[in-house]
Amino acid sequence: xxxxxxxxxxxxxxxxxxxxxxxxxxxxxxxxxxxxxxxxxxxxxxxxxxxxxxxxxxxxxxxxxxxxxxxxxxxxxxxxxxxxxxxxxxxxxxxxxxxxxxxxxxxxxxxxxxxxxxxxxxxxxxxxxxxxxxxxxxxxxxxxxxxxxxxxxxxxxxxxxxxxxxxxxxxxxxxxxxxxxxxxxxxxxxxxxxxxxxxxxxxxxxxxxxxxxxxxxxxxxxxxxxxxxxxxxxxxxxxxxxxxxxxxxxxxxxxxxxxxxxxxxxxxxxxxxxxxxxxxxxxxxxxxxxxxxxxxxxxxxxxxxxxxxxxxxxxxxxxxxxxxxxxxxxxxxxxxxxxxxxxxxxxxxxxxxxxxxxxxxxxxxxxxxxxxxxxxxxxxxxxxxxxxxxxxxxxxxxxxxxxxxxxxxxxxxxxxxxxxxxxxxxxxxxxxxxxxxxxxxxxxx
Numbered sequence: 165x166x167x168x169x170x171x172x173x174x175x176x177x178x179x180x181x182x183x184x185x186x187x188x189x190x191x192x193x194x195x196x197x198x199x200x201x202x203x204x205x206x207x208x209x210x211x212x213x214x215x216x217x218x219x220x221x222x223x224x225x226x227x228x229x230x231x232x233x234x235x236x237x238x239x240x241x242x243x244x245x246x247x248x249x250x251x252x253x254x255x256x257x258x259x260x261x262x263x264x265x266x267x268x269x270x271x272x273x274x275x276x277x278x279x280x281x282x283x284x285x286x287x288x289x290x291x292x293x294x295x296x297x298x299x300x301x302x303x304x305x306x307x308x309x310x311x312x313x314x315x316x317x318x319x320x321x322x323x324x325x326x327x328x329x330x331x332x333x334x335x336x337x338x339x340x341x342x343x344x345x346x347x348x349x350x351x352x353x354x355x356x357x358x359x360x361x362x363x364x365x366x367x368x369x370x371x372x373x374x375x376x377x378x379x380x381x382x383x384x385x386x387x388x389x390x391x392x393x394x395x396x397x398x399x400x401x402x403x404x405x406x407x408x409x410x411x412x413x414x415x416x417x418x419x420x421x422x423x424x425x426x427x428x429x430x431x432x433x434x435x436x437x438x439x440x441x442x443x444x445x446x447x448x449x450x451x452x453x454x455x456x457x458x459x460x461x462x463x464x465x466x467x468x469x470x471x472x473x474x475x476x477x478x479x480x481x482x483x484x485x486x487x488x489x490x491x492x493x494x495x496x497x498x499x500x501x502x503x504x505x506x507x508x509x510x511x512x513x514x515x516x517x518x519x520x521x522x523x524x525x526x527x528x529x530x531x532x533x534x535x536x537x538x539x540x541x542x543x544x545x546x547x548x549x550x551x552x553x554x555x556x557x558x559x560x561x562x563x564x565x566x567x568x569x570x571x572x573x574x575x576x577x578x579x580x581x582x583x584x585x586x587x588x589x590x591x592x593x594x595x596x597x598x599x600x601x602x603x604x605x606x607x608x609x
Contacts, residue, residue: 187323200290215498262458296371344378353378384566393528401596403537414481433578439467443507450507457493510595514584523559545574
């Protein structure tokens with residue numbers, strides 16, 4: 165039976181038991197994952213799954229249950245468990261379900277061609293990725309993995325308020341990790357690309373870039389402790405934004421777990437920073453017509469010219485503050501309740517090239533790798549991380565650097581941004597250009 169029909173059946177059966185409200189979420193996924201090593205298939209996995217969940221409200225009490233089995237007995241059990249859970253839960257007047265609204269129009273979510281592309285072609289793409297990396301330089305000695313993945317999703321959300329959202333989306337990705345060696349030294353290189361559309365996915369460029377990164381870091385050394393200007397590579401900047409993102413959730417604020425709790429309308433970053441969450445971004449991995457609760461996707465300006473202007477909401481956190489959801493009700497899957505999360509979160513790009521950022525530095529460091537950003541304190545914002553990159557002297561890269569530490573505070577780092585490049589790049593749901601920090605303490609020899 166079609167997943168849409170199953171969802172309708174569950175909703176109709178549940179409503180016969182007279183809840184105040186009911187909601188069904190259903191998802192189908194088919195995926196393929198390939199890894200190649202030494203021009204041979206090392207791993208090949210193909211999978212298909214389906215899952216359904218039911219939320220009901222009974223006297224302001226929430227009931228929830230889920231299943232991956234759509235047989236009649238399982239559906240009956242799903243409904244029974246949701247009502248039993250509601251009966252045992254506490255009253256919470258802030259829980260409600262979405263109401264009908266105009267869905268966001270999102271371009272480029274689904275690749276019609278993907279189903280017609282055979283396994284052999286996808287395997288050859290993996291092999292080509294590996295070849296491109298090896299051919300870049302003879303010092304590339306080991307390819308740890310060269311991989312290709314794709315997934316196709318069909319998502320359904322409907323509720324007793326009249327919401328009915330059905331859409332499909334696809335995503336494809338390639339990635340490679342390799343090792344370069346020279347004179348007893350070794351360095352790793354990693355690169356990836358993802359796209360909603362198979363034909364737009366980069367392959368040779370990914371292998372070449374991973375190889376270049378590894379080669380460029382050979383011979384890395386420590387530097388003396390110093391206070392210098394710093395350029396953060398987009399990936400490193402995204403790592404920091406990822407830590408900050410939890411503090412932008414109204415749920416974190418309401419629970420007292422946000423470094424931004426008392427800072428609404430206050431200066432929290434450099435005046436050149438605009439931080440945006442956009443669930444309607446064309447091609448964005450987090451884009452969708454609606455969020456995980458059926459609220460229309462939207463665009464939220466979180467930080468404007470350095471000032472904190474908003475937090476991200478789902479329906480529950482919005483009800484608590486008597487405001488509207490920002491379309492940031494997210495689900496990790498059918499087995500969990502909707503939380504608050506980002507869609508496509510990014511720092512708005514500037515109008516200067518990364519090369520020009522470097523040219524403007526007499527002595528400094530370009531950080532291309534950060535180790536341990538996840539250990540940063542999400543409430544205070546304090547961090548101490550290992551970094552690697554390139555020493556900059558007289559506006560040029562001088563030599564690779566490794567084995568040093570940068571410590572500080574995320575908000576102070578954000579306030580120290582004095583230039584933003586035009587090379588915005590996304591890593592999953594988070595994006596950033598290269599950014600220049602006026603100064604930071606680097607602890608070395």
